[in-house]
Amino acid sequence: xxxxxxxxxxxxxxxxxxxxxxxxxxxxxxxxxxxxxxxxxxxxxxxxxxxxxxxxxxxxxxxxxxxxxxxxxxxxxxxxxxxxxxxxxxxxxxxxxxxxxxxxxxxxxxxxxxxxxxxxxxxxxxxxxxxxxxxxxxxxxxxxxxxxxxxxxxxxxxxxxxxxxxxxxxxxxxxxxxxxxxxxxxxxxxxxxxxxxxxxxxxxxxxxxxxxxxxxxxxxxxxxxxxxxxxxxxxxxxxxxxxxxxxxxxxxxxxxxxxxxxxxxxxxxxxxxxxxxxxxxxxxxxxxxxxxxxxxxxxxx
Amino acid sequence: xxxxxxxxxxxxxxxxxxxxxxxxxxxxxxxxxxxxxxxxxxxxxxxxxxxxxxxxxxxxxxxxxxxxxxxxxxxxxxxxxxxxxxxxxxxxxxxxxxxxxxxxxxxxxxxxxxxxxxxxxxxxxxxxxxxxxxxxxxxxxxxxxxxxxxxxxxxxxxxxxxxxxxxxxxxxxxxxxxxxxxxxxxxxxxxxxxxxxxxxxxxxxxxxxxxxxxxxxxxxxxxxxxxxxxxxxxxxxxxxxxxxxxxxxxxxxxxxxxxxxxxxxxxxxxxxxxxxxxxxxxxxxxxxxxxxxxxxxxxxx
Numbered sequence: 001x002x003x004x005x006x007x008x009x010x011x012x013x014x015x016x017x018x019x020x021x022x023x024x025x026x027x028x029x030x031x032x033x034x035x036x037x038x039x040x041x042x043x044x045x046x047x048x049x050x051x052x053x054x055x056x057x058x059x060x061x062x063x064x065x066x067x068x069x070x071x072x073x074x075x076x077x078x079x080x081x082x083x084x085x086x087x088x089x090x091x092x093x094x095x096x097x098x099x100x101x102x103x104x105x106x107x108x109x110x111x112x113x114x115x116x117x118x119x120x121x122x123x124x125x126x127x128x129x130x131x132x133x134x135x136x137x138x139x140x141x142x143x144x145x146x147x148x149x150x151x152x153x154x155x156x157x158x159x160x161x162x163x164x165x166x167x168x169x170x171x172x173x174x175x176x177x178x179x180x181x182x183x184x185x186x187x188x189x190x191x192x193x194x195x196x197x198x199x200x201x202x203x204x205x206x207x208x209x210x211x212x213x214x215x216x217x218x219x220x221x222x223x224x225x226x227x228x229x230x231x232x233x234x235x236x237x238x239x240x241x242x243x244x245x246x247x248x249x250x251x252x253x254x255x256x257x258x259x260x261x262x263x264x265x266x267x268x269x270x271x272x273x274x275x276x277x278x279x280x281x282x283x284x285x286x287x288x289x290x291x292x293x294x295x296x297x298x299x300x301x
Numbered sequence: 302x303x304x305x306x307x308x309x310x311x312x313x314x315x316x317x318x319x320x321x322x323x324x325x326x327x328x329x330x331x332x333x334x335x336x337x338x339x340x341x342x343x344x345x346x347x348x349x350x351x352x353x354x355x356x357x358x359x360x361x362x363x364x365x366x367x368x369x370x371x372x373x374x375x376x377x378x379x380x381x382x383x384x385x386x387x388x389x390x391x392x393x394x395x396x397x398x399x400x401x402x403x404x405x406x407x408x409x410x411x412x413x414x415x416x417x418x419x420x421x422x423x424x425x426x427x428x429x430x431x432x433x434x435x436x437x438x439x440x441x442x443x444x445x446x447x448x449x450x451x452x453x454x455x456x457x458x459x460x461x462x463x464x465x466x467x468x469x470x471x472x473x474x475x476x477x478x479x480x481x482x483x484x485x486x487x488x489x490x491x492x493x494x495x496x497x498x499x500x501x502x503x504x505x506x507x508x509x510x511x512x513x514x515x516x517x518x519x520x521x522x523x524x525x526x527x528x529x530x531x532x533x534x535x536x537x538x539x540x541x542x543x544x545x546x547x548x549x550x551x552x553x554x555x556x557x558x559x560x561x562x563x564x565x566x567x568x569x570x571x572x573x574x575x576x577x578x579x580x581x582x583x584x585x586x587x588x589x590x591x592x593x594x595x596x597x598x599x600x601x602x
Contacts, residue, residue, distance in 0.1 A: 039502055083495045084502060144474040147494060150451040151466045151501040165452045173445040174544040193448060194384045200452040201340055201385060243475040 002070050006298070007056070007100070008290030009049060009077040011036025012108050013129050014206065016045075018052040019287035020060050028062070030287075031055030035206075039081025039148060042090045049077075050098060072101040076294030078111030078286050080130075083143065104297045108286060109134040109146055115289030116258040116282035119296070123244045124282070125237060128261035129209040131156035133240035137248040137255060144243040145236075149205040155236030157263050160215050161208030163229055165200055169193055179225035181218035185211060216266045233263070234270035241275050258282040303371050307599070308357070308401070309591035310350060310378040312337025313409050314430050315507065317346075319353040320588040321361050329363070331588075332356030336507075340382025340449060343391045350378075351399060373402040377595030379412030379587050381431075384444065405598045409587060410435040410447055416590030417559040417583035420597070424545045425583070426538060429562035430510040432457035434541035438549040438556060445544040450506040456537030458564050461516050462509030464530055466501055470494055480526035482519035486512060517567045534564070535571035542576050557581040 005028070010017040018031040031052035036045040057066050065071055082088055082105065095103060109132045113124040123135035130153040132146025149158045168185045170176030172193035186192075189199045199207075219226035241257065259268055259279050268276065306329070311318040319332040332353035337346035358367050366372055383389055383406065396404060410433040414425040424436035431454040433447025450459045469486045471477030473494035487493075490500045500508075520527035542558065560569055560580050569577065585593075 039498075084499050085495065086499060142475075143494070144476060145470075147470045147474075147498040148501060151463060151504075152470050152498070154467070162452060166455070169446075169448045169453050170540075173448075174443075174547060175445060175540045193444070194386065197340075197448040197453070198385050198387060200449060203452075239471075239476045246475060 002072065003065075004072050004074060004298075005062075006291055006294055007053070007073055007075040008111070008287035008294070009036075009052075009075060009079075010108060010111065010286035010290060011038075011045060011049060011077060011079040012286075013037040013040075013080045014209075016048040016052045017285075017287055018049070018056045019291065020056040020062075021291060029056040029059030031057075031059065035080075037080035038087045038091045039084045042087055042094055045079065045091065046094055046098065053098070067099075073099075074102045074294050074298050075100040075104070076111065076290035076292070076297075077103065077105045078108035078290050079105060080108045081148075082107040083146075102294070102298070104294050106293065107134070107143070107146075109143065110136065110141060111289035111293060112260070112286035113141075113289065114292050115284040115286050116260065117256060118283045119289075119292045122255045122280075123257045125240050125244070125257065125259045125264075126261040127156055127233075127237060127259070127263040127267060129153075129157045129205055131159070131236065131240070131261075133244045135244045135247050135255065139248055142244065142247040144240045149208070153205075155233040155240075155263075155267070156261075157209035157212035158205035159208075159236075160229055160233060160263070161211030163232070164211050164215055164225075165196065165203075165208070167225055168196055172196060177225075179218075179223055180221065181214060181223045181226045184218065185214055188214075212263065219266065230267060231270055234267050237267055238272060238275060241271075241278075254278065256280040303373065304366075305373045305375060305599075306363075307592055307595055308354070308374055308376040309412070309588035309595070310337075310353075310376060310380075311409060311412065311587035311591060312339075312346060312350060312378060312380040313587075314338040314341075314381045315510075317349040317353045318586075318588055319350070319357045320592065321357040321363075322592060330357040330360030332358075332360065336381070338381035339388045339392045340385045343388055343395055346380065346392065347395055347399065354399070368400075374400075375403045375595050375599050376401040376405070377412065377591035377593070377598075378404060378406045379409035379591050380406060381409045382449075383408040384447070403595070403599070405595050407594065408435070408444070408447075410444065411437070411442060412590035412594060413561070413587035414442075414590065415593050416585040416587050417561065418557060419584045420590075420593045423556045423581075424558045426541050426545070426558065426560045426565075427562040428457055428534075428538060428560070428564040428568060430454075430458045430506055432460070432537065432541070432562075434545045436545045436548050436556065440549055443545065443548040445541045450509070454506075456534040456541075456564075456568070457562075458510035458513035459506035460509075460537075461530055461534060461564070462504075462512030464533070465512050465516055465526075466497065466504075466509070468526055469497055473497060478526075480519075480524055481522065482515060482524045482527045485519065486515055489515075513564065520567065531568060532571055535568050538568055539573060539576060542572075542579075555579060559583040
């Protein structure tokens with residue numbers, strides 16, 4: 001007997017999240033794994049998706065049947081780095097080995113936007129390790145930010161970490177002002193410009209993002225530099241909001257915008273009041289969006 | 302018959318320059334090769350020094366004799382990345398294969414400072430791909446900046462390139478203002494945020510530094526963004542100047558400061574007048590400084 005399953009994949013820069021549903025929309029299992037940013041590594045992404053899929057299969061108690069030819073997996077995926085053409089092509093070639101019946105892929109930001117507004121038009125700003133804004137409107141979808149680190153992603157955790165390291169080095173060599181946050185980071189990374197440099201020498205976006213936790217902690221204690229950095233981050237988020245707002249800005253009804261991601265909670269209170277009052281809570285997550293996408297495709301076919 | 306030769310090595314992040322002198326100070330030959338930033342690669346640095354050394358040996362017509370045990374090479378080296386302890390130790394172990402009799406090593410900034418002031422106390426700010434300030438005074442030497450890219454080197458060519466790419470992406474996605482510089486960079490890198498991201502994905506400090514050339518070109522045409530970026534770079538240089546000035550600031554006589562490097566010519570006119578009037582032209586280059594350093598060591602032994 002033919003059985004159809006629907007899978008939503010949220011493949012982000014930090015972790016992968018998979019949700020497996022029955023044809024009638026019941027959640028059967030979920031799975032989590034490491035990053036799936038294809039810009040950084042297609043192979044790591046494939047491996048993360050495969051690991052999270054196995055977990056979901058196990059949770060759904062489908063171990064014994066999932067390789068049967070009567071079982072069809074229809075998969076919607078949102079992947080970080082999907083805007084980079086060369087790696088997108090590499091991923092499309094390699095994903096065939098995952099063994100899914102049908103696969104519909106978009107960026108992680110797009111499926112998060114679909115999920116946030118239950119498939120309706122709207123926009124989303126995701127502020128985690130990186131930062132991306134996406135608007136889904138009548139004539140198409142529009143991306144603002146999300147171009148990667150260190151050349152983009154201003155306002156996100158990795159960017160906050162990089163700015164903190166810069167200021168820590170300035171403190172070490174006499175260019176900067178003193179601050180409890182910077183003294184803490186300096187000591188944590190060995191106590192000198194040389195040792196901080198040594199750390200930075202091997203740090204990637206994920207490592208930089210860890211430093212952002214210190215920023216949040218010291219901001220609570222009203223550290224001047226920590227508050228300065230978070231206010232700067234808020235300014236970057238505001239720029240994304242206004243840029244998104246301008247696309248297809250031809251009706252009097254403004255589309256709803258959700259502000260999500262691990263860093264958003266530390267920044268939302270610093271946004272301008274006219275932006276804050278425009279924000280709505282997301283109705284669903286990126287897996288929900290990916291599931292909406294693949295179900296729509298399935299119903300059309 | 303015992304013959305002593307003295308060699309000065311300027312091992313920078315972009316190129317290596319070697320000068321070979323006779324015992325009585327006559328220049329016999331020079332050599333150039335690729336980068337010698339040991340923070341990025343000890344093996345590349347060893348290979349660059351070896352290549353430049355061979356050129357200098359050839360230019361000095363010493364091919365036939367340089368491996369004789371009666372021929373002694375006393376080498377002073379200034380190396381980029383020398384402040385990173387782990388790679389410094391790796392370099393010290395591997396440099397023995399270069400076959401020099403004696404080798405005295407410091408950072409490239411230190412030997413540049415020695416060269417600029419003929420071994421006397423003074424300071425130097427080098428603004429090329431990276432940016433570093435160094436002061437050599439009675440009680441010691443002090444470094445400001447020069448901690449690497451992208452976490453440091455603010456004001457240098459790589460930093461200028463990174464800031465330009467950030468602004469180009471903002472232009473592409475609707476966050477930024479228009480500018481001939483940014484339009485030019487956007488087109489050069491494929492015409493879209495996706496193609497610029499693809500470029501940035503594989504760009505290192507050297508690649509970013511190439512973008513700085515566009516900044517210089519469009520600054521001449523009074524492009525607003527190009528001028529804004531160069532003025533920002535000047536502010537970073539000023540911070541280094543004032544930080545250096547504060548070390549051992551106990552006498553009424555201010556030590557001379559030289560501002561050198563490929564980017565300095567585009568920034569010097571933008572510095573505050575009270576800084577500009579304190580700058581002196583360098584008396585010699587980093588190879589001269591490295592030679593001064595090894596000759597002093599030789600004379601002491």
